[in-house]
Amino acid sequence: MEPQKAHSGSIMALFKKPYWVFLFLLFTALAILSVQIATQSIVPFQIFGVSESEKAATVSDPGSCAGLLGELPVRRHVASIEEFGGVGDGKTSNTAAFWKALIHMQRFVDHGGSQLNVPRGKWLTGSFNLTSNFTLFLEEGAVILGSQDPKEWPLVEPLPSYGRGRERPGARHTSLIHGDGLTNVIITGQNGTIDGQGRMWWDLWWNKTLNHTRGHLVEIMNSRNILISNLTFMNSPFWTIHPVYTSNVVIKGMTILAPLNAPNTDGIDADSCINVCIEDCFIESGDDLVAVKSGWDQYGIRIARPSSNIIVRRISGTTPTCSGVGIGSEMSGGISNVTIEDMNVWNSAAGIRIKTDKGRGGYITNISINNITMERVKVPIRFSTDSNDHPDDGWDPKAFPKIKGVFISNIISLNSTKAPELTGLKGASFEGVCFKNVTVLGLAPTAAWHCEFVSGCTNAVFPLPCPQLQNNGSSACCL
Numbered sequence: 001m002e003p004q005k006a007h008s009g010s011i012m013a014l015f016k017k018p019y020w021v022f023l024f025l026l027f028t029a030l031a032i033l034s035v036q037i038a039t040q041s042i043v044p045f046q047i048f049g050v051s052e053s054e055k056a057a058t059v060s061d062p063g064s065c066a067g068l069l070g071e072l073p074v075r076r077h078v079a080s081i082e083e084f085g086g087v088g089d090g091k092t093s094n095t096a097a098f099w100k101a102l103i104h105m106q107r108f109v110d111h112g113g114s115q116l117n118v119p120r121g122k123w124l125t126g127s128f129n130l131t132s133n134f135t136l137f138l139e140e141g142a143v144i145l146g147s148q149d150p151k152e153w154p155l156v157e158p159l160p161s162y163g164r165g166r167e168r169p170g171a172r173h174t175s176l177i178h179g180d181g182l183t184n185v186i187i188t189g190q191n192g193t194i195d196g197q198g199r200m201w202w203d204l205w206w207n208k209t210l211n212h213t214r215g216h217l218v219e220i221m222n223s224r225n226i227l228i229s230n231l232t233f234m235n236s237p238f239w240t241i242h243p244v245y246t247s248n249v250v251i252k253g254m255t256i257l258a259p260l261n262a263p264n265t266d267g268i269d270a271d272s273c274i275n276v277c278i279e280d281c282f283i284e285s286g287d288d289l290v291a292v293k294s295g296w297d298q299y300g301i302r303i304a305r306p307s308s309n310i311i312v313r314r315i316s317g318t319t320p321t322c323s324g325v326g327i328g329s330e331m332s333g334g335i336s337n338v339t340i341e342d343m344n345v346w347n348s349a350a351g352i353r354i355k356t357d358k359g360r361g362g363y364i365t366n367i368s369i370n371n372i373t374m375e376r377v378k379v380p381i382r383f384s385t386d387s388n389d390h391p392d393d394g395w396d397p398k399a400f401p402k403i404k405g406v407f408i409s410n411i412i413s414l415n416s417t418k419a420p421e422l423t424g425l426k427g428a429s430f431e432g433v434c435f436k437n438v439t440v441l442g443l444a445p446t447a448a449w450h451c452e453f454v455s456g457c458t459n460a461v462f463p464l465p466c467p468q469l470q471n472n473g474s475s476a477c478c479l
């Protein structure tokens with residue numbers, strides 16, 4: 001009885017305090033609320049400084065990431081890799097030169113920032129780390145070549161949301177260009193090239209002698225305000241550009257190339273990232289052109305870092321065994337508020353693919369896909385749940401993903417092989433799946449939609465949709 005009395009007594013005392021206490025509490029609550037609102041409505045976001053003219057650009061050019069950049073920062077300290085002993089002959093290793101350069105550049109992080117220029121030539125190097133308030137600038141004709149010595153791609157810790165390397169247990173090879181805990185980084189230039197020379201790694205994968213997960217061409221983690229633009233990236237050992245646990249990312253005007261049979265050479269993988277704008281890229285590779293992910297099974301569920309506020313537009317390209325855009329299959333931290341538009345995909349296995357499975361947990365919600373043209377894409381739209389790909393035996397068979405709100409509109413697919421194939425999960429149907437103005441041509445007359453464990457509706461689709469998605473006259477459908 002006694003403690004309860006004391007407790008209620010203190011609550012009474014609070015109510016007896018002067019009214020400014022309540023005002024203070026009210027203002028605190030309002031402040032917290034407004035901060036939350038400010039951090040939630042982050043598309044459009046601004047990644048570098050905001051000038052009045054750039055604000056105007058944001059408003060007058062809503063269909064471009066350019067307005068999100070703000071004024072590109074001018075770096076006070078500019079140097080060339082040659083000043084650090086670099087030799088651009090394609091044979092000499094520049095690993096030490098890049099390390100020396102980056103250690104030097106770190107001095108300017110809080111003193112006006114820095115820019116490292118890479119001139120015309122072939123600059124062979126092992127992995128190196130970037131720094132903050134920094135621009136890596138590849139001049140016309142500059143080619144950075146990835147080392148052919150695996151020891152020059154040292155091992156780093158696996159990502160906590162994967163619990164292990166994606167391909168092999170334990171540590172993973174670092175990326176050729178790596179950034180961790182940075183702000184305000186630009187990788188750009190006059191269409192210079194970063195060539196990972198990944199064949200060595202693909203061979204190891206093909207002949208099953210890979211000891212550790214392959215590295216990316218560029219990985220930026222735990223960072224914010226990142227721009228990657230106007231360059232050609234080629235022959236990544238593994239996924240090409242991998243922003244992870246990062247916010248405010250613009251990837252624009254990139255050409256990304258890998259042989260069409262090179263394993264897992266995804267173009268761009270936004271992974272547990274908030275506020276990402278990817279546009280005007282040509283991508284030709286052996287895996288998804290663009291993928292959105294957020295961690296893997298019990299590890300991704302525990303870390304709970306979603307991917308949200310993602311825009312992907314004006315991407316074109318081909319990937320014969322994978323998809324134009326892939327959402328998942330790693331999505332355990334959740335994926336929401338994704339807009340994909342104005343894409344052109346040809347000669348590919350799938351156009352749009354949503355992949356998940358039992359054990360993933362997480363969610364995929366509020367996905368909007370609009371104005372995609374496909375030519376000779378086998379399955380233009382595919383939802384699948386059969387990946388059966390788990391980090392270890394510790395995955396939870398009861399961890400069902402929740403998929404709700406996928407809006408697909410204005411799609412034309414020519415010379416397709418199959419009608420949409422939509423397979424949800426038994427016990428966790430995909431809900432609110434809406435197709436509007438979707439035309440799939442070139443099919444055999446017997447080709448039919450395949451739908452299992454999905455619900456939603458359709459409006460103006462060809463061929464005739466499966467019964468699960470037939471509108472049945474409901475006017476609220478597919479708004």
Ligand SMILES: *[C@@H]1O[C@H](CO)[C@@H](O)[C@H](O)[C@H]1NC(C)=O
Pocket residue numbers: 040041306308309336337
């Ligand atoms: C999705 O967008 C809406 C509207 O802009 C916003 O309220 C919501 O917080 C966003 N979701 C996430 C997870 O950012």
Ligand SMILES: *[C@@H]1O[C@H](CO)[C@@H](O)[C@H](O)[C@H]1NC(C)=O
Pocket residue numbers: 109110112113132133183184
């Ligand atoms: C980078 O530069 C900005 C603006 O000059 C400054 O506010 C910031 O402290 C610098 N350092 C880092 C790590 O961002």
Ligand SMILES: *[C@@H]1O[C@H](CO)[C@@H](O)[C@H](O)[C@H]1NC(C)=O
Pocket residue numbers: 099129156178179180
């Ligand atoms: C690069 O960053 C990683 C952490 O992301 C760290 O393990 C590694 O030691 C760094 N390398 C250098 C040369 O600073």
Ligand SMILES: *[C@@H]1O[C@H](CO)[C@@H](O)[C@H](O)[C@H]1NC(C)=O
Pocket residue numbers: 191231232255
């Ligand atoms: C950049 O170079 C690539 C590869 O040479 C080329 O395909 C692409 O058209 C070039 N991009 C621009 C904008 O010139």
Ligand SMILES: *[C@@H]1O[C@H](CO)[C@@H](O)[C@H](O)[C@H]1NC(C)=O
Pocket residue numbers: 200203204207209
């Ligand atoms: C695997 O590929 C590497 C790299 O090409 C090659 O050196 C090695 O001989 C291959 N091993 C086997 C068992 O085929």
Ligand SMILES: *[C@@H]1O[C@H](CO)[C@@H](O)[C@H](O)[C@H]1NC(C)=O
Pocket residue numbers: 150204209210211
């Ligand atoms: C993989 O491990 C084997 C055995 O330890 C070793 O001989 C080989 O060099 C390693 N390969 C790579 C690419 O590190």
Ligand SMILES: *[C@@H]1O[C@H](CO)[C@@H](O)[C@H](O)[C@H]1NC(C)=O
Pocket residue numbers: 188229230252253
């Ligand atoms: C890309 O290059 C073009 C042409 O040089 C330039 O106008 C534009 O500002 C660059 N964009 C970015 C985002 O770097």
Ligand SMILES: *[C@@H]1O[C@H](CO)[C@@H](O)[C@H](O)[C@H]1NC(C)=O
Pocket residue numbers: 309310336337338339366368
């Ligand atoms: C869905 O995401 C879009 C951005 O992709 C956003 O504008 C919209 O408000 C979101 N809707 C909800 C209900 O979160």
Ligand SMILES: *[C@@H]1O[C@H](CO)[C@@H](O)[C@H](O)[C@H]1NC(C)=O
Pocket residue numbers: 314341342343344371373
């Ligand atoms: C559809 O996307 C294409 C690029 O693939 C673009 O040229 C066209 O303007 C877009 N249409 C609309 C109505 O936005």
Ligand SMILES: *[C@@H]1O[C@H](CO)[C@@H](O)[C@H](O)[C@H]1NC(C)=O
Pocket residue numbers: 371372409410411412437
């Ligand atoms: C249907 O989608 C196609 C392909 O994007 C587009 O050309 C056409 O204008 C759309 N029709 C309507 C009625 O919106």
Ligand SMILES: *[C@@H]1O[C@H](CO)[C@@H](O)[C@H](O)[C@H]1NC(C)=O
Pocket residue numbers: 414415441442
């Ligand atoms: C592709 O589609 C066009 C128009 O429907 C048709 O004329 C052509 O024969 C098709 N090509 C193939 C290889 O199916």
Ligand SMILES: *[C@@H]1O[C@H](CO)[C@@H](O)[C@H](O)[C@H]1NC(C)=O
Pocket residue numbers: 456457467468469470471472
């Ligand atoms: C529409 O009717 C079909 C056939 O009667 C049924 O299987 C389906 O569930 C209905 N769809 C909706 C969205 O109510």
